[in-house]
């Protein structure tokens with residue numbers, strides 16, 4: 001937090017204690033964007049802790065071309081309907097989760113922290129972009145991250161995504177509680193085949209401690225809901241990064 005943001009956070013908290021969460025959301029996400037002088041090509045230069053955005057060798061997302069077929073451990077996603085709040089953080093719409101939803105894959109187990117959306121998709125499949133992508137962000141007890149991505153296509157409405165669209169705060173920095181109607185399970189396709197590779201956060205600080213699982217099955221969402229999301233975030237996707245000879249496995 002720089003001094004200006006710190007002082008603003010203090011001032012906001014004093015004037016309106018309930019706004020403190022809003023100030024935190026703003027301060028956490030200040031300073032970078034998806035275009036221009038603070039866009040993806042400059043993320044590594046914006047802050048010392050984000051240098052790996054430029055210098056890293058296992059950055060995400062990727063254009064997945066020629067993945068290696070492999071027998072991979074089954075992915076067990078056990079999501080409870082326990083969202084706590086929906087946040088417009090200035091870069092996306094994010095739904096924060098109460099503890100109790102888990103991802104288990106091989107020897108690894110994680111708790112679901114939050115899920116959020118990108119438009120268009122961040123991952124490409126053999127050069128092909130998709131209308132949107134949802135990221136389910138999980139953390140292990142050891143602190144490593146496991147993200148499950150689902151590519152979203154245009155078609156039949158998805159009740160969970162429609163609920164997100166109906167409840168999403170229009171203005172950045174707003175946190176809205178009382179979002180129990182959003183059920184993350186509904187955004188998961190039936191198939192559990194997945195692409196797997198070692199990557200990073202796709203936003204600053206681009207930390208390279210993320211085990212990526214991108215489901216091979218897609219989910220459809222309503223065109224009208226995509227349009228509504230685009231009204232807030234027309235483009236919030238980092239471009240595909242160099243693979244540096246990383247293997248992507250697929251089951």
Ligand SMILES: [Zn+2]
Pocket residue numbers: 116117118135202
């Ligand atoms: Zn994401």
